[in-house]
Amino acid sequence: MGRIYVVELEGRTYRCRFCDVPLALADDLLCRSFQCHQGRAYLFSNVVNVMLGPEEERVMLSGLHTVEDIFCVCCGQILGWRYVIAHDKNQKYKEGKFVLERWRIEEDVAEEFSLDSHPGSSDADF
Numbered sequence: 001m002g003r004i005y006v007v008e009l010e011g012r013t014y015r016c017r018f019c020d021v022p023l024a025l026a027d028d029l030l031c032r033s034f035q036c037h038q039g040r041a042y043l044f045s046n047v048v049n050v051m052l053g054p055e056e057e058r059v060m061l062s063g064l065h066t067v068e069d070i071f072c073v074c075c076g077q078i079l080g081w082r083y084v085i086a087h088d089k090n091q092k093y094k095e096g097k098f099v100l101e102r103w104r105i106e107e108d109v110a111e112e113f114s115l116d117s118h119p120g121s122s123d124a125d126f
Contacts, residue, residue, distance in 0.1 A: 004073060007048040013108045014042070014100065019075035021049050023105060030097065035061065040102040041080060047098045049073045055084055063088040070098060079104050 012026035024047045034041040053069035058081075066085035071078055080101045083094040 006074060009048065014044075014105045015108060016049075016072045016075060016077065016079065017104050017106050018077045019072060020106075021072060021074040022108075023047050023049055023072075023079065023100065024098070026107070034099055036080070036099070036101050038101055038103055041099045042102060042105075043094070044098045044100060047100065050079065050098075052082060062091050062094075065091070065094070070100075077104065 006021055009022040009025055013022045014024045014026065014029075015022050024044045028044045028046045029042055030045055031043040032040070034043050047070065049072065050070040051073050053071065055066055055068050058065055058067050064087040065083055066087075067081040067083055069078055069081050080099040082098050083096065086092050086094050
């Protein structure tokens with residue numbers, strides 16, 4: 001196996017829950033209301049640090065699709081899938097998009113949201 005090159009992302013990101021490698025920017029999140037067999041999933045316009053599996057036909061809740069499973073380039077865990085072809089014309093917007101299963105990813109908390117806190121102080125002190 002060759003050397004693994006990991007693309008680093010700046011800003012709020014979603015990361016692999018298993019190895020912490022960055023996968024997608026929060027700005028590339030299109031929809032949070034997708035469902036998969038394990039629960040919630042998110043639709044992204046772009047992801048990085050993934051490998052694509054072979055194309056296969058899959059019947060999903062929204063109909064027949066040609067998809068490729070996506071795997072973490074670092075740890076090899078399956079993360080979700082990529083829509084290659086949507087056979088229903090109402091589902092064409094999914095083509096080329098990526099679905100990451102929510103339980104397999106973690107959202108980074110940006111430093112800009114951290115608040116300065118003073119140990120030992122609370123609202124009750126006033």
